[in-house]
Amino acid sequence: MIGRTLLVLSLMFGLVSVAAADNFRCPNGEIVSTGDRLSIVAMKCDPPTYKSARTESEAGYKGATILVSVEEWTYNEGPNRLVHILTFRNGLLDSVQTAGFGK
Structure with missing residues (x-):
């Protein structure tokens, strides 16, 4: 029973962390x-x-060939913070990526 509970909790936390990757705190x-x-x-x-x-x-x-406008915004907040790259495709935020620590 404890094993099953731990499995369920692990899956729930895993799903929460995946969802959080789609957000960015400015x-x-x-x-x-x-x-x-x-x-x-x-x-x-x-x-x-x-x-x-x-x-x-x-x-x-x-x-047919479709042209897509891509814009990337980079936020570098210094050596103690992660660099974040926001990618927009046709004016919508498509992805948020981290690129290691800043400078």
């Missing part, structure tokens, strides 16, 4: 989530340390 304390519009993130968060933009092409319906 340097000013605001929280943004994947799916948020770029304009909302810009209003909630301080300006990023670095921004880059590019256009990618993807295969679409019946072989």
